[in-house]
Amino acid sequence: LVWEVLLKMEEKAQSNVRCANFVSDFLFPKLQWVREILVSLLEVDFADVPEFIKCDLEEYALAIKSTLMIENMGNMCRRVERKNGTGKLAPLAAYHRCLHSKLATEYDRPPTVVTG
Numbered sequence: 001l002v003w004e005v006l007l008k009m010e011e012k013a014q015s016n017v018r019c020a021n022f023v024s025d026f027l028f029p030k031l032q033w034v035r036e037i038l039v040s041l042l043e044v045d046f047a048d049v050p051e052f053i054k055c056d057l058e059e060y061a062l063a064i065k066s067t068l069m070i071e072n073m074g075n076m077c078r079r080v081e082r083k084n085g086t087g088k089l090a091p092l093a094a095y096h097r098c099l100h101s102k103l104a105t106e107y108d109r110p111p112t113v114v115t116g
Contacts, residue, residue: 003038003046027091033060069107073098 006029013020028034040053049057080097081089089097098104104111 003042025092027095069103069109072103073101076101076103 006026009019009023010029013023023029037053037056040050044050077089077094077097080094081087099111
């Protein structure tokens with residue numbers, strides 16, 4: 001259901017500026033891994049979750065292992081908010097800051113290097 005609504009909205013956004021602005025604020029559809037999971041589920045008509053997806057999701061859920069990293073990322077975002085003239089940090093900006101911070105590497109979870 002989410003996938004179908006997302007596809008319809010993205011299609012409508014091609015010809016509707018208001019819809020395009022609304023869709024551009026979404027975070028999760030821009031994440032490659034999320035798209036790969038949804039496409040993999042689409043390939044089996046969302047009838048079942050293939051074993052490799054179950055493994056990916058379980059590994060993702062267990063990867064953080066600690067809330068300390070999340071707390072420190074939240075603290076980092078609050079520090080950036082305080083320094084920002086508006087006192088705010090948009091969700092995409094916060095995600096970008098966390099993704100490209102040294103915190104993930106410090107907690108032995110370095111980001112995947114993009115090649116090509």
